[in-house]
Amino acid sequence: MTKITAVITGIQGYVPDYILTNSELENMVDTNDEWITSRTGIKERRILKGENQGTSDLATRAIEGLLEKTNTNAEEIDLIICATTTPDMLVASTGCIIADKIGAKNAFAYDLMAACSGFLYALTTASKFIETETYKKVIVVGADKMSSIIDYTDRATCIIFGDGAGAVLLEPNKEGLGVQDSILKSDGAGREFLHMKAGGSIKPASHETVDAREHYVFQDGQPVFKAAVKNMADVSEEIMLRNNLSAEKIAWLVPHQANKRIIDATARRMGIGDEKVMLNIEKYGNTTSGTIPLCLWDYENQLKRGDNLILAAFGGGFTWGAIYLKWL
Ligand code: UT7
Secondary structure, eight states: OOOOOOEEEEEEEOOOOOEHHHHHHHHHOOOOOHHHHHHHHHOOEEEESSSSSOOOHHHHHHHHHHHHHOOOOOGGEEEEEEEEESOOOOOSOOHHHHHHHHTTTOOEEEEEOOOGHHHHHHHHHHHHHHHSSSOOOEEEEEEEEEEGGTTTOHHHHHTTTOEEEEEEEEESSSSEEEEOOOOEEEEGGGGGGEEEEESSSSSSOHHHHHHTTTSSEOOHHHHHHHHHOOOOOOHHHHHHTTTOGGGGGGEEEEEOOOOHHHHHHHHHHHTTOGGGOOOOOOHOBBBBGGGHHHHHHHHHGGOOOOOOOEEEEEEEEEETEEEEEEEO
């Protein structure tokens, strides 16, 4: 019997129009373009403006483009998994809202929360539904309106994040293309260094939590940076070894875009040159669940059938992981 694999048959991204530049940030907090560029590699990020605009709007725009591009009717979709850290609301799920907005009447949908590793977790989960022949058309969307949870008075955090979404269509393949392997990891002890203090069940919203600015992302950058460098490089090396992949055999590293220095360290450990590393952090910043599909979207024209790709991420939780896939 031929093995069924889950292959990406379409990719589409969406970023909002508004560009928040380093120079605009200079007017908001005590920072400068030189510091941001040298410490992170970021020049600008996109921000979703306007009333009643949330993560589902970013995701919906990406998915509408995806459906058009792949000539797919929304009613053909079996499942939508939305990786997000910034759901439209806690009840109902953003996946359900997206399904309603795009008219995916026959799909069931849910959210998956794994911070910056969300897209990898969701892609791995979705691929199992395809490999087991449970479903034939699954959309995985990574979408975050990070500007909704960022404190624009905290200079160490606000310079990093931006808004955006990327979506892929996953379908069965009998030629051995698509998702080959994945390694996913987590360590909840890391929550000390990256979390949002209030708004959840431990500390529901109150006047006090708002006054204390506890509804924003708290990040202690240094320990997160160290853990990201170590774990993203470790897991990328592990997936290479497990699949007998030398650096020469890898066409592209598709890294989560949190900090160019973390990306460089991962590529160095894998022995991969800069020319094989997807990078768009300079124009979008860290869009959390959106970074990896937005990279694939930006580099789509350079991807060839059979290319070996390593996707790698590290984020809040802590969560991290790597996926090995062959491009269609
Ligand atoms: O994607 C989810 C996972 N998140 C990450 O992977 C992020 C990991 N962390 C990082 O990328 C980095 O830690 C940051 C970019 C957040 C910060 O860079 P850093 O090189 O670790 O800086 P730092 O926090 O150690 O701060 C160094 C100095 C401090 O000043 P002093 O104490 O040395 O006088 C900060 O106050 O830089 C100062 N600083 C800034 N200066 C200008 C912090 N933020 C800024 C700023 N502009 N925006």
